[in-house]
Amino acid sequence: MKYRYALVLLLGLTACTNPAKEAPAGTYYDLKTYIEKQISELQKQKPTVVKRAGFGEEEEQQTTKDIDWSRELDLFLQADINKQAYQTSYQKSRPDSLTYEYTLKSTERLPVRFLRIELDSVTHQPRRIKATLRTKNSLYESERNVWLETEKGRIKQYHIDGFQQLAWLDAKPFSVEGNIK
Structure with a gap:
């Protein structure tokens, strides 16, 4: 009896979860899978990177192999729009057979405003x-x-470049650039 109650409770709890669902296959380019694969390969290879970072007036450059690639490429993962809730939020365009462009519709309020993916003609x-x-x-x-x-x-x-601004302060520009050797 105890186990049956625990099983019913467990099934009830798992039924209530609502994981973020991806859009149906083919809705948008699968950027997430591509970036996750790149992160995995970069973490294994530990390549040398010449990295330049600036915030406001300050800028520094360093050459390093010690990079947390998940954190470094996080904004590219955030740019993934292949989510079920987004499937009608973007205008799709194919300027040519190797280019995907997605522009946020003016009626939508999502963080990714524009995404363009150009494919290599040989490797796709x-x-x-x-x-x-x-x-x-x-x-x-x-x-x-x-x-x-x-x-x-x-x-x-x-x-990566852009700005951050608190309502009562001036905008602070920032940039990060990495060249992988």
């Missing part, structure tokens, strides 16, 4: 990804423009 893997993410509320506003380029299916360069 992304060769360039570009996205604009924007967050705005009564206390805070930010915009992040991200892009990356690949060579032979591997990320070779990535760039």
Whole structure:
């Protein structure tokens, strides 16, 4: 009897969970899977990266192998729009057979405003990804423009720039650029 009650309780709790669902296959390009694969490969390979970062007036450059790739490429994961709740939120465009463009409809309020994925003509893997993410509320506003380029299916360069602004302060520009050797 105890076990039956525990089983019913467990089934009831799992039925109440609502995991984030991805959009049906083919709705949007599967950016998440691609970026997760790149993160996994970069974590294994530990390549040398020449990284430049700036915030406001300050800027620094370093050469390192010690990078948390999940954190470094997080904005590219955030640019993934392949979620079921988003499936009607974007205008799709195919300027050519190797390019996907998604623009947020004017009636929608989602963080990813624009996403462009250009595929390599030989490998059909992304060769360039570009996205604009924007967050705005009564206390805070930010915009992040991200892009990356690949060579032979591997990320070779990535760039993030934008600004952050609290309602009562001036906007602070920031940028991060990495060149993978």
